[in-house]
Amino acid sequence: MRTLRTVADVRAAVSRARRAGASIGLVPTMGAFHEGHLSLMRQARERCDRVVVSLFVNPAQFNEQADLDGYPRHEDRDAALAAGAGVDFLFAPPAEAVYPPGFSTTVSVAGVTEALEGAVRGRGHFDGVATVVTKLFNIVSPDVAYFGQKDAQQVAVIRQLVRDLDMAVQIEVCPTVREHDGLAMSSRNARLSGSERTRATALARALASAKDQVAAGEQDAAAIRASAIAALASGGVEPEYFELVSPDTLAPVQRIEGEVLALVAARVGATRLIDNDIIAQAGIRRR
Numbered sequence: 001m002r003t004l005r006t007v008a009d010v011r012a013a014v015s016r017a018r019r020a021g022a023s024i025g026l027v028p029t030m031g032a033f034h035e036g037h038l039s040l041m042r043q044a045r046e047r048c049d050r051v052v053v054s055l056f057v058n059p060a061q062f063n064e065q066a067d068l069d070g071y072p073r074h075e076d077r078d079a080a081l082a083a084g085a086g087v088d089f090l091f092a093p094p095a096e097a098v099y100p101p102g103f104s105t106t107v108s109v110a111g112v113t114e115a116l117e118g119a120v121r122g123r124g125h126f127d128g129v130a131t132v133v134t135k136l137f138n139i140v141s142p143d144v145a146y147f148g149q150k151d152a153q154q155v156a157v158i159r160q161l162v163r164d165l166d167m168a169v170q171i172e173v174c175p176t177v178r179e180h181d182g183l184a185m186s187s188r189n190a191r192l193s194g195s196e197r198t199r200a201t202a203l204a205r206a207l208a209s210a211k212d213q214v215a216a217g218e219q220d221a222a223a224i225r226a227s228a229i230a231a232l233a234s235g236g237v238e239p240e241y242f243e244l245v246s247p248d249t250l251a252p253v254q255r256i257e258g259e260v261l262a263l264v265a266a267r268v269g270a271t272r273l274i275d276n277d278i279i280a281q282a283g284i285r286r287r
């Protein structure tokens with residue numbers, strides 16, 4: 001595996017691969033790799049001839065300086081893990097290579113960015129995501145780009161971006177990888193203290209309880225939401241939001257009809273966690 005620092009070096013490596021007829025897979029990340037990241041890399045390795053992983057803690061998508069400053073950074077360990085997953089190129093640029101002096105363009109997706117994470121973290125978060133992902137797509141020009149279902153709203157934003165701007169890239173979404181007790185893997189989990197780590201399992205439990213209620217025939221979204229919030233409270237967690245939405249538009253649903261995505265965000269101590277799950281499938285007839 002080669003580590004590349006500049007846009008020019010990535011372009012040279014990718015165009016050599018393309019001339020040899022190779023397909024290119026891209027996995028955008030902010031590092032501090034765990035099994036979630038590695039599952040994306042392995043998927044890319046299976047499907048594409050060359051795999052590029054970007055490792056860039058994108059300042060533009062952080063709405064809190066403390067979150068950015070405290071974000072875990074372990075490039076040597078990450079490089080070893082990526083190499084082990086069969087990655088060909090690790091693109092780990094310094095911030096100036098991505099945002100040189102005079103940089104003044106923002107890519108902004110409307111609609112799906114407004115609720116949930118957009119409402120809590122502010123407009124700038126998804127602007128930062130859309131701008132850096134657009135740049136990465138332009139730098140790497142991948143055939144396929146891999147994202148995690150863990151960040152469900154980010155997936156909806158990127159699908160909208162690709163559709164609206166006619167980007168010639170296929171978006172692949174990989175399932176959320178969880179710890180044995182259900183906690184969704186996240187680079188931020190490392191910041192949880194012992195007791196916070198225990199409380200953090202309430203997010204996955206609340207999603208599971210919502211799914212159980214749907215399976216038992218409950219169709220009223222407000223009732224499901226209220227009991228999921230109660231499940232969080234009994235685990236010592238107060239959510240920033242717990243919402244039931246349609247997976248593509250992220251529009252809130254009132255009744256369980258067709259596919260329904262439940263999303264939750266909560267602070268556990270100083271650490272902000274998010275999780276989600278499809279709690280109702282399309283095409284299942286209900287009472």
Ligand code: AMP
Pocket residue numbers: 028029030031035036037039040146147148149150151174175176177178184185186187
């Ligand atoms: P990040 O480094 O947090 O920006 O994540 C990079 C990519 O990995 C994103 O597409 C995430 O959705 C994905 N990802 C993060 N955590 C998980 C997880 N637990 N399971 C699957 N994918 C994940």
